[in-house]
Amino acid sequence: MTGDTTAGDTTAGDTTAGDTVDSGFGTPLLRARDLRVTSAAGHLVTGLDLTVAPGETVAVVGESGSGKSMTVKALTGLLPEGVHASGRLELSGQAYDLAGGRAPWQRIRGATIALLLQDPFTSLSPVHRCGEQIGWTLPRAGRAAGVARLLAEVGLPAEAAGRYPFQLSGGMRQRVAIAAALAAGPALLVADEPTTALDVTTQHEVLELIAGLQEARRMGLILITHDLRLARARADRIMVMYAGRLVEEGPAARVMDTPKHPYTARLAACDPPVTHRLPALPTIPGSVPRPYTVSGACAFADRCDLVADACRMAEPPLAEVAPGHRAACVRPSDVRPIAAPEPPPVPAEEPVPAEEPVPAEEPVPAEEPVPAEEPSSAGREPAPAMLTVRGLTKRFPGASAPALAGVDLEVAAGESVAVVGESGSGKTTLARCVIGLERPDGGTVEFGGRATGPRRVQYVFQDPYSALNPGLTVGASLAEALRAAGRPRSEVPALLDLVGLPAAYARRRPRALSGGERQRVAIARALAPGAEVLVCDEPVSALDVSVQAQVLNLLSDLRRDLGLTLLFITHDLAVARQVADRVYVMHRGRVVETGPVGGVLGAPTHEYTQRLLASVPAATRAE
16 A cells, blocks of 8 residues: 555455454444555564454554554555555445555545644644644535634634644644544544653643543544553553564553563563652663564564573464453463562662652742752762752743743752653753753853853753764764864764664664664763763653663663763653652742652642642553
């Protein structure tokens, strides 16, 4: 299948869905049988069976390269040029042969199945007003009223119709994208990482909105996500994909709490808890193989600690391990949830629990955050401040409120401090002012008592492409950073080794690397000038949980081995819990709570912090 030149209409008589799990939701509105996606290189998705019933939510999880996005594109007729689909697809009782020629995707998309993308900028035109885009699929008669009704349905005022996407916040843009996707009344919504770029409270609001619309419309939902906590909390069933194959499926709680495939168990173990800090996050060794490089064997065998001879002799079929629960493993009874280490009674970084949170009756104002030395235990000499921010202010032209309103912050030498808050709280503006990418209106930023220098502090971006030239090899990019610091190119192999990459990676270009590998290279480039402070702005928010764990462990190791100081910007409270000694909570340009991370996240005293924590998806087994 290529673009819209896919699949031919067949009669509605053959509606067999293959051996799929009975969801208990009634007659499916979508059935896919033996779905395959193929490119010139080989199979990208192999023999997938999928059903979704009205009102049901099915989450599809797995690392990058597992086949999630290709499955979505096959189901919506949006495969790229040169990539084709085969198999049987039934939507609302109408059957199609995906290998049969042309399917009426222009009619199917929107009216029967709609797609909601991760970044609304991808689906919304920047040059058309929001109302115009929502109304494109509505009849001309009554279009304005229809747009107003849809905006109200997604919780937006009617005035939003006259605005352009860039004039709205991320959460509001996603609401507009939802309204546009639902305008034609589809029976099924496919949401591809719809909340990855959103902060925890906006994520909660968007997911609650989708759930409410789903219930009101009896709409099916396929949720593509790498957030296992979200999948467990929101889905009725979970499908786990690996290397283009379905390796486990069943009721969400059962799959996550009692996995029967080693990959699911290892993936769940990588998800960081909010409740306590682990000495090191569990990881999965190796990487996902390209689907077409594996045949006649279990695709996970090379990464599995339960591998047996039988795993390499044939590909295990999906078999029922419990009612409604299937796994493709020859040793399902040997698979156990990987228990995270229990937190110590008094964590080392939180020796005085009574002093951890900022007391509710004596809130620390934004201008006077808790000093950096407070986490130190009695008798321990506090480390000197490496980063000191005093009275930082910033207002952008045309803004109704300041981005920063007198922010004070301290980070001791060798300390890791997280800054958390919703989108618009000021945390990224603070980071950009610290690094010098934005000029503050007032206040000071000092490093070790001196004004910032270009080499002492370096920035790690959310998207490593922001720091890496796609036209340069990894070696050339690192050599460029070394040369700017007066250091020789011969140090490139040592830099790569520092971030856990082989020296041979110097010859590769960024596009040939995985997301985690690119972020490792970006960290190496930041370290090239001999940085003492790394300002990390959402460096793992777009990564799978397994890769996220690897990068967080790497930063922890570098901090220990090099004595680095970290300022870590994140909207993920579980990540903050794992990476930080102390945390600053920002809201509307001010610090509203600060203290040791265990105290602030374990017993928050400010209403805003409590609201952030309440928005975190329901606790997983590990918690």
